[in-house]
Amino acid sequence: MLGVQYPDGLDWLERRLDDIESGRAQLWQAGLGKFTSGWAIVTPKGNHDVKLSTMYVAPGARGQGVGRRMIEAISAEWHYRNIFSARVTFDEDDRVTRGFFEAVGFKPIPDSRRQYGARFDRAYLLDLSSPDLLPVATNKRRVPCEFALHRFKRFI
Numbered sequence: 001m002l003g004v005q006y007p008d009g010l011d012w013l014e015r016r017l018d019d020i021e022s023g024r025a026q027l028w029q030a031g032l033g034k035f036t037s038g039w040a041i042v043t044p045k046g047n048h049d050v051k052l053s054t055m056y057v058a059p060g061a062r063g064q065g066v067g068r069r070m071i072e073a074i075s076a077e078w079h080y081r082n083i084f085s086a087r088v089t090f091d092e093d094d095r096v097t098r099g100f101f102e103a104v105g106f107k108p109i110p111d112s113r114r115q116y117g118a119r120f121d122r123a124y125l126l127d128l129s130s131p132d133l134l135p136v137a138t139n140k141r142r143v144p145c146e147f148a149l150h151r152f153k154r155f156i
């Protein structure tokens with residue numbers, strides 16, 4: 001899938017995994033029961049900005065609030081670390097991913113369209129410059145399951 005959407009997608013993923021191994025990026029993991037249900041890679045960009053390099057919830061775990069809670073947990077850490085903005089890019093025709101990032105507070109960045117073959121990515125920004133802007137926990141769709149979030153690497 002990654003290799004289809006992005007011509008050099010697998011090389012890109014190798015580089016992000018190297019970043020995690022060397023501590024240049026964080027890997028966040030969400031767990032539902034005994035299973036990993038989602039993960040995200042966060043790459044610092046300077047002292048106050050981060051790139052959400054990727055975020056993925058397993059198809060069988062979607063629509064249960066895992067993605068929202070993962071963003072809430074990660075953004076609480078961003079706030080703690082004085083991160084003022086988080087950026088993410090995704091396929092502009094992916095309505096589900098767009099609906100998700102808009103629902104948790106990301107806004108489209110003007111003039112950020114970038115072409116990959118026949119399709120386009122667009123960049124979105126989460127403004128964290130004030131505590132009021134942090135995504136807030138909702139009690140909607142709390143599924144009867146455990147939720148755990150693990151951080152394997154810290155910012156250097």
Ligand SMILES: CC(C)(COP(=O)(O)OP(=O)(O)OC[C@H]1O[C@@H](n2cnc3c(N)ncnc32)[C@H](O)[C@@H]1OP(=O)(O)O)[C@@H](O)C(=O)NCCC(=O)NCCS
Nearest residue numbers: 055056057062063064065066067068090096097099100103
């Ligand atoms: C986008 C994604 C992370 C959402 O995860 P999720 O756990 O299913 O999302 P949640 O259940 O937490 O939903 C949170 C919000 O997103 C929105 N959302 C979720 N699924 C949606 C859908 N199918 N259509 C529209 N909006 C949707 C809703 O507004 C929802 O808000 P609510 O909780 O108030 O109802 C998941 O679908 C995914 O991994 N998709 C592939 C992502 C991808 O391509 N990543 C690479 C680029 S970063």
